[in-house]
Amino acid sequence: MTELKVTGPARLCVENATLRYDERIISRDLSVAIPDGSFTIIVGPNASGKSTLLRALARVLAPSAGAVVLDGKALAQYQSKQLARTLGLLPQASIAPDGITVADLVARGRYPHQSLFRQWSCADEAAVEAALAATGTTRLSARPVDELSGGQRQRVWVAMVLAQQTPILLLDEPTTYLDIAHQIELLDLCQDLNAKGRTVVAVLHDLNHACRYATHIIAMKDGAVVAQGAPKDIVTEQLVENVFGLPCLIIPDPVAGTPLIVPKGRG
Amino acid sequence: MRFDLRGLAVSAVLLLLIAVAGAVSLSSGKFPIPPADVMRALLGGADENIRMVVTEWRLPRLLLACLLGGALGLSGAIFQSLTRNPLGSPDIIGFSAGSYTGALIVILLFSGGYYQTAGGALAGGIATAACVYLLAYRRGAQGFRLIVIGIGMSAMLGAFNAWMVRQADLPAAMSAAIWGAGSLNGLSFEQVFPVVAMLVFITPILGALSRPLRQLELGDDAARTSGINATRLRLMLMILGVALTALATAAAGPISFISLAAPQIARRVTRKAGVDLIPSALMGALLLAVADWVAQHAFGVQLPVGVMTVSIGGFYFLWLLIREARR
Numbered sequence A: 001m002t003e004l005k006v007t008g009p010a011r012l013c014v015e016n017a018t019l020r021y022d023e024r025i026i027s028r029d030l031s032v033a034i035p036d037g038s039f040t041i042i043v044g045p046n047a048s049g050k051s052t053l054l055r056a057l058a059r060v061l062a063p064s065a066g067a068v069v070l071d072g073k074a075l076a077q078y079q080s081k082q083l084a085r086t087l088g089l090l091p092q093a094s095i096a097p098d099g100i101t102v103a104d105l106v107a108r109g110r111y112p113h114q115s116l117f118r119q120w121s122c123a124d125e126a127a128v129e130a131a132l133a134a135t136g137t138t139r140l141s142a143r144p145v146d147e148l149s150g151g152q153r154q155r156v157w158v159a160m161v162l163a164q165q166t167p168i169l170l171l172d173e174p175t176t177y178l179d180i181a182h183q184i185e186l187l188d189l190c191q192d193l194n195a196k197g198r199t200v201v202a203v204l205h206d207l208n209h210a211c212r213y214a215t216h217i218i219a220m221k222d223g224a225v226v227a228q229g230a231p232k233d234i235v236t237e238q239l240v241e242n243v244f245g246l247p248c249l250i251i252p253d254p255v256a257g258t259p260l261i262v263p264k265g266r267g
Numbered sequence B: 001m002r003f004d005l006r007g008l009a010v011s012a013v014l015l016l017l018i019a020v021a022g023a024v025s026l027s028s029g030k031f032p033i034p035p036a037d038v039m040r041a042l043l044g045g046a047d048e049n050i051r052m053v054v055t056e057w058r059l060p061r062l063l064l065a066c067l068l069g070g071a072l073g074l075s076g077a078i079f080q081s082l083t084r085n086p087l088g089s090p091d092i093i094g095f096s097a098g099s100y101t102g103a104l105i106v107i108l109l110f111s112g113g114y115y116q117t118a119g120g121a122l123a124g125g126i127a128t129a130a131c132v133y134l135l136a137y138r139r140g141a142q143g144f145r146l147i148v149i150g151i152g153m154s155a156m157l158g159a160f161n162a163w164m165v166r167q168a169d170l171p172a173a174m175s176a177a178i179w180g181a182g183s184l185n186g187l188s189f190e191q192v193f194p195v196v197a198m199l200v201f202i203t204p205i206l207g208a209l210s211r212p213l214r215q216l217e218l219g220d221d222a223a224r225t226s227g228i229n230a231t232r233l234r235l236m237l238m239i240l241g242v243a244l245t246a247l248a249t250a251a252a253g254p255i256s257f258i259s260l261a262a263p264q265i266a267r268r269v270t271r272k273a274g275v276d277l278i279p280s281a282l283m284g285a286l287l288l289a290v291a292d293w294v295a296q297h298a299f300g301v302q303l304p305v306g307v308m309t310v311s312i313g314g315f316y317f318l319w320l321l322i323r324e325a326r327r
């Protein structure tokens, strides 16, 4: 089972960071550690700063105070391509250039492995093929991205990040637009990648999926971390009530034994 | 990117068409010269008069048409890629109008010569670009804001330019108006060399930035995670793009349509996603060479090529606007 997997001390952590957009401070004095080898899932209500945290972890957003540290060195001190071969981000919104085909888009994930003088290699080809196969998009590879359904498109973007072949993957809402079967398929894929040694960090909205798949959960509210740890240890009725303002019952998931949240609603 | 056979083939065909257009342009005129003699003249042979007509009268003009057309095509490709919009070309977003303003100020207020005018055009283009960029800036200049603000700026500068010309006394106004029509008339090798020098400086930098440029088309976050400093890259590309437009404006006056249309036509032909620099440059060169030939020979009188391109460009722009509005 996933719970038995060994997770090491953190390679990637946020240390006393202030995250802001100009005047607007989202997180103050934020400290978060991503256990190495974990499948970490970030949960929290809308606008609680999940994407902001993920962007800081990927160096897309620089903290105005404090630091994000990878292997003991601040992200700011890394050479950018070297960092891009270590950390891959699926942003919440990306743009596909007009008329680009699936294969060409996924191939752009190889950018950090290439240079002006080393443009396209067999390793690139293999990485793209593997990423297409892993996301079930091989059949789509010659199609223009504009003509795909939302769910197909989302899987293509995930394939692009996979093609980057980074040991750490940061995925912002990778399951949006996916039907339930494809959501589970994608989470299974993340779990497989994690089992093969990659550290996966994902923002998810479905708490039950988070409890089922995460080895480590980070619950956020108003830009602060409210709780973090293994789902079994931290997901309680009080936590869900506190973070989401949702009265609920928690029962053991009949399949996996992980916490299963049942909203009380209005009865 | 992977080996791109179609792109290479398109570029080869474009080069061939440019060569054909060049041959036609060198042999036609008041003194028609058979292609065989043109060839001989270019290689240093042929009759002395023929050699003079070909190499000193017609060749510099043809070279400038190709080089400036290429520069305009590149500039258009850069800005259309940065704004992710086929309307985001420097002639639409005010940079050409700004270059003309700079040149007008030099011609009318300081009665400057060729190089001063060119310098004024360069300064005007850069100043306009800086204004548009700063006005559109909100945590990085966004494509659509840039276009809307640029179109507004272009209209304002257009009115200001017209006012400046009306204020001037007749001879100065005439020379300003002639320059403002955008023409390759009377250009010689003296004007070719600075253009070549600038292009030799700019194109290698642009070549090195073309892969990051394509990556930037995926959005800032995606570009940053592939190891690109998006803000710095965008600024560098804008400077190069403005320099290319200003270069053309300085040498020949404002010539519209080429930077708007060349990248889009090239894209249709290569069927590639995004904007591709080399085919855009070649397409720009071909378009301007052909347009200049038509302007010189098709109407009995020599028209400024800018008049040609602006009238074709009007229709194209209308079509583009209608198509964008429908989306």
Ligand SMILES: Nc1ncnc2c1ncn2[C@@H]1O[C@H](COP(=O)(O)OP(=O)(O)O)[C@@H](O)[C@H]1O
Pocket (backbone or CB within 6 Å): A021, A024, A026, A044, A045, A046, A047, A048, A049, A050, A051, A052, A053
């Ligand atoms: N580019 C931005 N500029 C200004 N404010 C932003 C930007 N992106 C997000 N925010 C604000 O930051 C807060 C947290 O956003 P975000 O991290 O995207 O939340 P989440 O991903 O948890 O829904 C929100 O209040 C949002 O309005």
Ligand SMILES: [Mg+2]
Pocket (backbone or CB within 6 Å): A050, A051, A052, A092, A172
């Ligand atoms: Mg978000």
